Amino acid sequence: MDYTKIIDINDPVYTFIEVLNHVDLKQYFVEKDYITGRPKYDSEKLLKVVLFAFMESGYVSLRDIEKLCKTDIRFMWILDDMRVPSYATIGNFIKYDLKKSVPEIMDDMNSYIFKKENVDLNHVYIDGTKVEANANKYTWVWKKACTRSRAKLFVKLTDLIDTINECVLSYYQVKFETREEYAIDYLEVISERFLEVTQLDTKDFVYGRGKRKTPEQRYYDLLVEYTEKLKTYAEHISTCGEHRNSYSKTDKAATFMRVKRDYMGNDQLLPAYNFQAGICDGYVAIYDVFQYASDMDCFQPLMTRFHDTYGFWPEYPVADAGYGSYNNYLFCEQHEMKKYMKFTMFNKEMKDKKYHNDPYRAVNFKTDENGKLICPEGRKFNYLKSAPVKGNQYGRTQEYYQCENCEGCEHRTECHKGSGNRIISINEELTSFHEEVLGNLNSIQGALLRMNRSIQSEGAFGTIKWNRNYKRLRRRGFDDVMLEFGLICIGFNLHKYHLSRMKMMKAA
Template identity: 35%
Template structure:
C-alpha cells in the first residue's frame, strides 16, 4: 500500500476585499477630455449637412440613427484608420467615447455593414469634399500648392485568378479553329447521310452561329430517332460526338467573350475582383519575386497636410492619371492650385500642356531628369541627352557635325498634338566615332520636340530654384508621408473590399478620418498658441 505524505504550507495574509460603492453615473462633459478627438468628430459631423447625401428618413424598425452611425464610423477611422465592422460593434460596448455617441446602444456588425453598403457607398465622395470645405471654413489651409503622389494597393483578389488579354485572344482563335474543323466534320457526315445541307465556314468567331448549328443537329437526331447517351458503357453515335464537341467549343467561346467584356480596354484583370488590374508591386507574397498582382493605382493630392483629392485608376502608369485627377479637383472646388509638385512619373507633354493652359507652374520632373545631371563620359556622350547645342539651338554630334532637319511629323495619338522633328547627320560616313555613335548606314538620326524640350528647361529652372527645392521637400514630406502613415503606422497596406465602388468607399472613408485627425491636431495647436499669446499679453 502506497502512503503519500503531504505537507500543507499556509501563509498569514490579509485578503484585499474592497467594500465600497462604485459610481457608475457617466457624464460626457466630465469623463471625456476636452482635447479628445471625439469632440472634433462630433463637431465636424454636425457641422456638415450629412442629410443632404444620406437619406435618414427611410429607417426600418430595427434601424439606428444614421447620423449616429456616421459619427461612429468617422471616429473609428480617425483613431485607427481602417476598422472592421466587428471591431466597431465591440467598441460600442467597451469604449466610453463610442458608448456616448451610440447612446448606450449596441449596433451589431451587420447593422454597420448595412449602413455602409446601403447608405454610404454612393455619397461617400461628396461627404469627403464636404468635410474638406468645412475644415477650410474653420482653419487656414494653403490650397495653392497641391502635392501629388500615387501608390499601388493590392486588391482583395484570390491567387491565380489571372485573365490576360493576349492569352484570351490566342485561345479564342485556337478554339475557333477547332470549331471550323468540327463544322467540316459535320458537313462530311451530312454528305455521307445524303442530307442536302452544308454549313459555311466563317472567318470571325460567332457563338450564335455555333448554337444555331447545334439546334439543327438536335432536330436531325430527333427526326432520326437518335438518342443522347451518357456515362460508362454507352457508345455515342457519331453525330452526338460532333454535337458534344460543337457545344463545348461554343461554351468556351462564350467564356472567352465574357473575359474580353471584363477586360474592357485593359490588358489584364482578376476573376474575383474584375475592376482590379495586374500591376508590379514592391513586395510579392506569391513567390517573393517581382511578378504581377491585382491592385489599384490610388492617386492623392495633399495640401498643407490635408488630403484634398483622390483618384482611383486601373492604369499602373501615373502619366495618364494627372489630367483626370486635376479635372476632378476643379469640379469639386471650382478652382485649380497654382503649383502641383510631383515626381518624374507625371512629366509628359500632355501634362505640361495642360498645366500651361490652366496657369499651373511646372514643378513635375520628367523621365531622365537625373540622367541629364550625370557627368558626361566616354560611354554616355553619344546619348541624345548629352549632345551639345550651338547658339541656334541645333544639335551637334561629338565629332562636331551639325544635325539637319529631315522632316516634321505631327503626333496625334495623345490628347494634345505634338510636332516631332526628325534630324539626321550626313557626316557619319568615314567618321572614326561612327561605330560608337550609330549602326545606321544612312547616318545618325534623332527625333525631338522643341516644345517639350522648352518645357523640360522650365521644369529644371523651377525645380532647382530655392522655392522649387522647398516644394519638392514639402511633396516628399506631405504626399509620400501620408501613404507612409497609412501603410506603416496604421498597417493599412491592402484593400479589404472588392470592386471599384467598394475600394472607393474604403479609401474615401479612411481619407475623411485622416483629415479629421489632422484638423484636430491643428485645432489643438492653434488653441495652445492662442492661450500662450494671451498669457504673454496679460
Template identity: 30%
Template sequence: MMLPPSLEELIDKNHPVRIVNQVIDKINIDPLLKKFKGGGTSSYHPRMLLKVLIYGYLNNTYSSRRLESALKENIHFMWLSGMNKPDHNSINRFRSERLKDVLKVVFGQVVELLVEAGHINLKEIFTDGTKLEAQANRYTFVWGNAIKSNKAKMAEQLNELWSYAEKVAWEELKDQKPETFAPINSNQVSEVIEKIDKALEGKKVSNDKKQKLNYAKKHWPAAMERYAEHEKLLGNRNSYSKTDPDATFMRMKEDHMKNGQLKPAYNIQLSSQDQFIVNYSLHQNTTDTSTLKSHLKSFHNLYGHYPEVLVADAGYGSEENYDLLAKRKVSAYVKHNQFDREQRNKLTDWFKSENLEYDKKNDQVYCPIGEPMKYIGEATRITANGFKQTYHKYQASKCKGCPVRDVCHSQKGNRIVDINHRLRKLKSQANERLTSEVGISYRKKRAADIEPVFGNIKHNKNFKRFMLRGLRKVEIETGLLAIAHNLAKATA
C-alpha cells in the same frame, strides 16, 4: 458607486473623439439624408453613424463587427453614439450603400473647415500615388493576354478544320469560305462549325478530326461567350480578379513572398498640403501617368477651382500631363523620366533619339557623329486616354561605313528617328521650373509632405488591405481614411 460619473466626465476635453463630434456636427449632410426614404420603422441617425465610422477609422477600427463591439464596450464610441448600439449589419450597410456618391462631398466640407481654421489654403498641392491590396483572392484571375492567345489558337484550329473539310468535301464548301477565321463572337464560331459539320456529313472523316470537331461544337461557342464577358469587365485593363472584378493585378511594394508576385489592388491617388489630404481618387490603372487628368478634375469638382501649383514626381511627367496643367493654368513642378539622371550628370547615351541635337532653323537633327538627318515626314500616336502626339521623322544619309554604326542603331539602311518637338519643349520648361530656387524648394518639400501620409495610412494605421469590394465601395473606404487622417492631424 452610488452616483456613477457620466460619460461626459470620463472623456478629456481635447480628446480626438470630441473633434470628430464637433466637425461632423458642422457639416451639411442633406445629400446623405436624401438617401433615406420616409416611413417605416425608426432608424439610426446618419450623422451618428457617420461619426462612428470616421472615429473608427481614426482609431484603427475598420471591421463592422469590431465597431459593433466598441459601441458596447468603449466609452468614446458610447459617448459618440449617444449609447445607441447599431449592429454590424446596420454599420456595414450604411458604409457600403448609403455613403455612395456622398462621402466625397463630406470630405470636401471637412477640408474647407480646415481652410477656414488656417491649416491649409488649397493653392499648392503635392500629388502622388500608392497601391493598396484589394479584398480579393490572389489566385483567381483573368488575363487579357491569355484571352487573346486562346482566341488566336481557336482561329488557327478553325482554319485547319476548314482546310481539311475542303479537301474532303470541296463541292459543298467551295462558295462558303468566310473572309476571316478570327473569332468575333459565339454566333460566328457556331456558324462556321455548323458549315463544316454539315459538309462532312456522310463523308469518311479521320478520328482525330472528328474528335476535334465534336470538341469545337461542344466548347467553343460557350468559350466565346465567356471571353466576351471577360473582355467587357477588362475594358482597357489586362487583368482583373474573379472575386473583385474591379481590382487589377499590380506589382506591390509590400511583397511578403519576395517573389514579385502581382496582387489584386487599386491605385490610390492623393494630393496633400502640409500633410493634410486635400483630394483623393481611385484608379484601376497600374501606373500614375494616366491618372492625373481625372484626379485634377476631382479637385475642381470639390472646390470649384484648380490649384495654383502642383508638385509631383517623374511618374506624372508626360506630354499629356504637361499640356493639361498648362491649359488649366497650374504651375507644374513635375519631373520627367530623365530629370534625375540629367541632374546627376549620368545621361551619357547620346545615341538615343531624345538626346540628339536639333537645328530648328534648318529643321534637321544631327546624328551622334555630327552628320545631319533630314526631315522626311510626320507620324501621330494616340495614347490610352485619347491624347494625340505628333512626331517628326528624320533620316540619316551616311550610315553605311560609319564607325559607330553598330552601337548607334540596328535598323536596315539609314537610321530614322522620331522626335516629339512639343514634348522636348515641355521638358525644357519643366527643367527651368524644377531647377529654379522655388522649384528646388518644392522638390525638397514634396517627399516630406505626401510620403508621410502614405506611411501613416499603411504603417501607423496598419491599413494595408481594403475591407470592401468594388471600386465605388473602396472609394468610400479611402474617403473615410482621408477624413480620419485629416482630423487626427488637426488634433495632433
C-alpha cells in the same frame, strides 16, 4: 452620466465633435414617407460612430465598431443613450446609406478644416500607391492569353466545320461557311442547323464509360464546346476592357500589379488598386481610385476631380517622375498650371553630367542658318518623316531626321552603333517642356516644392499604410473600394486636424 467629466480634455473626440457640429448631416439622409417595422436607428449618430472609429484606428472592422460602442465611453457619449447597433446594422448603413455620400461629407469637413488651418490649395502634392485587393492571389485572367487562345480556337473551328462539311453535310448537299473569325450567334445558328439537317435528337445522345458516340454527336458536342469556350473568352476580354490587361476572378474590378509589399519574394503580380491623392499642407484634398498601374494616366482625371470639387485649377501641381509626360504637360499648359512634374530621365539629367552634356545626343545638336540639325562633326541631318505617337490623345507626332552621310566619320562608334546613316527622332515641343521643367525644379522654389512633396504626399501614404496599418483592402468591387478609401481619407484628415489642434494648444 456626465461623460465630459470622465473623458480627458485633450481626447480626439472633442475635436471630432467640433468638426461634425459645423457640418449639416441631415442633408445626407432623406427619410422615406412610409414607416414599416421597428424604429430605425438615428442615421446621424451612426455616421458619427463610423467616422470617429476611422479617425481613431485608420481602419476598423464592423465587429470592432460594435464592441467599441459597448465598451468605449466616448462611443457611448456619441450614441447618446441610443441602443448599441449590431455589426450587421453598421454594415448595412455603410453599404446602403453612406456609399454615395462619402465624397460630399469629406468635402464639407475639408471646407471647415481648411478654413481653420488656412490650407493652401494652390500647391498640390500628388502621389499614388498600390494597395492589394481583397482577392485571391492565383485567380488571374490575362487579356493577351485570352486573345491568343481565341485566335487558336478560330483555327480549330475552321477545321471542325470543314470536317463536318466533308464527312456529314456532303450527303445532304449542305455546306456551312468558314470564316477567319466566328461570332457566337453564327455558331449557335449553325449548331441548330446541324441538328435540323441530320435530324438528331439531343435526348438520344449518350455519355459516360462504355457508351459509343456517333460521329454526328461527336461533331455536335465539339461545336457546342468550342462555342462555350468562345463565350468565356469574350466575357474575359470584355471584363478587362480597353485599359486593363488582367483582372481577378474573385474581384473583377482589381487588376494585377506589382506592389511594394512582395511577401512572396518572387516579384509576383498581385491583384491591387491604384490609389491617387492630392495633398495640401498635409491634408488629403482630393483622392481617386484607378484600375491601372500607370500613374501617368491618373494625373488628368485627378486634376479634373480637383477642379470639380474646388472650382479652380491649382497653380502648382507637384509630382514625381511617374507623372511627367507630353500629355500632362500640355494639359497643364491648357489650364494655366505650372509644370513641376519630373520626367523619366530627370535624375540622370540632374546628376549625370556626362549624359547631360553628351554632344552626340540629338537634343544637344546645333542648327545652321537654315534650321537644319548638325552633328558635332558638322554633318547635316535632313528631314525624313513624321509619325504619330501611338495612344497619344493630343495627336503628338515624332519627327525623324537622317544624316546626309556617316561614312568616314571618326566618331561613328560614339555617335551611332548601327549600320547606314544615323536616324534620330525628336519632338521640339516636348524638348522645350523638359527644359522648362528643369528650370522650374532647379530653382530655389522648385527645390523646396520637391522637398515638400516627399514630406507631405509620401508622408501621408506612410501614415495611412504603416502607422495606421492599412495595407490591404477589406471590400470588393470598385464602388466599395472607393467608399473604403474615402472613409480612410476622412479619418486621416480628422486625425491630422486633431494633432494640429493639440500642437497649437500646447504652443499657446
